[in-house]
Amino acid sequence: MDHLPDSPENPFIPKPFVIEEKKRESSSIFSLYLRPIDSLPFYFLPGQFNMISAIGGGEAAISIASDPTNPHILIHTIRIVGNVTKALSKLEKNDFVLIRGPYGRGWPIDLVKRKTLILVAGGIGLPPLLPILYMAQKNKGYFKNLILLYGARTKDDLLFMPLLHKLTADQIITLHVSVDRPSREWKGHVGTVTALIPSISFDNKETFVFSCGPEIMMRFMARAFIQKHLPREHIFFSMERNMKCAIGICGHCQLSPFFICKDGPVFPYEQIEHLLTVEEL
Template identity: 65%
Template sequence: MDNPMPIEPNPLFPRMFIIEEKRKESPTVVSLYLRSVDDQPFDFSPGQFNMISAIGGGEAAISIAGDPTDTHLLIHTLRIVGNVTRSLNTLQKKDPVFIRGPYGKGWPTEQAQGKTLILVAGGIGLPPLLPLIYKAKQQRGYFKKLVLLYGARTKEELLFMPFLEKMAQEKVIDLHLSLDRPSPGWNGHVGTVITLVSTVQFDPQQTVVFCCGPEIMMRFAAREFERWKVPKKNIFCSLERNMKCAIGICGHCQLSAYFLCKDGPVFPYEKIQKLLTIEEL
C-alpha cells in the first residue's frame, strides 16, 4: 500500500490560545500574553503578524511583539480603536482567543547582521520592532549596534518603558526618546521622532534602518536617512492595512501591485517610496 500524501496545514484554520496575562500599556493600548492549549511550538520571524480573534468578535491583523526564541508564548499589543479590538479588550485572564498565522514577510535581519541597526518607531509602531530587541539580547553581537529612536505624542503613550530602560541599562540597545509636545515631568527631547536622527552617530554605509509607525512619519524618516547618505536599499518600512484572508486571495489589503499580507508587511523603501507619497492610497 502506498504511503498517504502528507496533509498540508490549512492556513485559514486557527489555533486556540489562552490569555495568560493581560497588561494595560497605556489608556488605549493593552498587551495580551497568550499560551497555546495544544502546547505545540509557535515559530515566527520578527515583523510577521497573526490574525487574532475572540468568539463572535471578528478578526484583526496584529503584529507579534514577543520573543522569537520563546515558541510557547505569544505577545500581541493592540490599540483599542475598532469593534474587533474592543471585543478583544473585554477578555480576561484564562479566556480563549484564536490565532491564525504567522503571516507575511518580516524584517530582513540577515541584511543587518554585523551592522548598525537603527529602529525608528512612532507610537503603536513599537511592538512590531520589539522581537528585534529580544533577538539582540539573545544573540549578543549579531548586530554591531542596535539603536532605538522612539517617539510618541505624550509621555503616557510611551509603551514598554520598563523593558526598554532595562535593555538600555544592559546595553542591548542605545535608546533615544522624544515627545511631540512637552508633558509634565518630561525633561527629554521634544519634537518628532525624525528630529532624533541627528543625535545619533553612525556610519551611513554600514547602517540599516527599520521603520514602523504612521506612514507620513516613515516617509520623512526615510528621507532623513537618505539625506545622511544611508543607501536606499538599506531602509525598510512596515505598512499596515485592514486584512481579511491574510494569504493574498481576498485583495482587501492590496496596495497598488502588492498584497500587504503576502508581499509585506515589511517592504524595502525603494519599492514603496512613490506609493508613500500618494494620499489615501
C-alpha cells in the same frame, strides 16, 4: 533565520490560545500573553503578524510582539480602535482567543548581522520591533550596534519603558526618546521622532534602518536618513494597512501591485517609495 516558518495546512482554520496574562500598557493599549492549548511551540519571524479574534468577534491583523526564541508564549500588543479590538479588550485571564498565522514577510534580520541597525518607532509602531530587541537581548553579539529612536505623543503613550531602560542599562541598545506634547515633568527631547535623526552618527555602508509607525512619519524618516546619505536600499518599512484574509485573496490591503499581507508587511523603502505619496492608493 533565513526562511519562513511552515505555513498553516489550511490558512483559514484558526488555533485556540488561552490568555495567560493581560497587561494594560496605556489608556487605549493592552497586551495579551497567550499559550497554545495544544502546547505546541509557535514559531515566527520578527516582523510577521497574526490574525487574532475573540470567539465570534471577527478578526484583526496584529503584529507579533513576543520573543522569537521563546515559542511557548505569544504576545500581542493591541490598540483599541474598532469592534474587534474592543471585543479583545474585554477578555481576561483564562479566556480564549483564536489565532491564524504567522503570515507575511518579516524583517531582513540576516542582512543586518554584525551591522549597525537603527530602529525607528512611532507610538504603537514599537511592538513589531520588539522581537528584534528580545533577540538582541539573547544574542548580544548579533548586531554591531543597535539604536532605537522612539517617539510618542505624550509621556503616557510611551510603551515598554521598563524593558527599554533595562536594555539600555545592559548596553544592548542606545535609546533616544521624544514626545510631541511634553508634560511639566518631562525632561527629554520634544518633537517628532524624525527630529532625533540629525544627531545620530553612523557609517552609511554598515547601517540599516527598520521602521514602523504612521506612514507619514516613515516617509519623513526615510527622507531624513537619505539626506544623511544612507542608501535607499538600507531602509525598510513595516506597513499597517487594512488586512482581512492575510493571504492576498480579498484585496483589502492592496497597494498598487502589492498586497501588504502577502508581499509585506515589511517592504524595502525603494520598492514602495513611489507609492506612498499617491492619494487613496
